[in-house]
Amino acid sequence: MRDPIHCWLVQGDGRNILVDSGMTDIPMVTKRLRVNGVGGGHPALISALEAQGLEPGDISHVVLTHLHFDHADNLDLFPDACVVVQRAELMAAIDPVPSQRIYYWQSTINNLIARKRPSQLLLVDGDHDLFPGIRLLSVPSHTEGMQVVIVSTDKGRAALVSDLGDHYRYWFPADARATQHPQRSLTGAFLTGNIRSESERDWQRAMARVIAHSDIVVPAHDFRIPVSIPDEWFACPESTDGDLAHVPPPGGFH
């Protein structure tokens, strides 16, 4: 796989909120999807939290943008945290559009269904203000219950857009800083993805809504995303340098 997979730690008002919980161990992913990678699973997540001086028990909330396997695994690390997901997304995980069955894994669904205490699971319907400064926008597009997390920081509103546009080139398709193949005809529009539950029109509308509600967008799978927001705040990358998605690996893609 040539894409990085990110989770985000949001801190404020004494809370540690995880946005997405990442992917399972690579051997399992390789077995199921025939792709390779490094990292993943409990060790990667635990060591990333450790680097912030935290352990899994310190996470109070896990907000899931959607329930695909690369965003919503490892939930067993957070048995007492409150998982926040759109009700429509849980239904989509149980009964996906047929083309997405392979992306919704039983381990995620089983974990959510086993959360019997109200404090362990919050299903939301549509836009939702989770806490002051943390807003969930409902954006059906890539999946039926997709949500984007908008975090107010001291530099502005950062939108953790996940797979609504998982690389900068989807948000800035006409900008040569974002893509090696800028398309002038897409000025003022967006590129949308191939994995989708909703129409092109719905997807375009969803991305426009996120732009209207935020100051920067942070895709899920671009190599150039800032590691620390708001310390590394930028609306668009300076160039396509470092975007390995454009560069074939030694020996070609597998």
Ligand SMILES: [Zn+2]
């Ligand atoms: Zn996805």
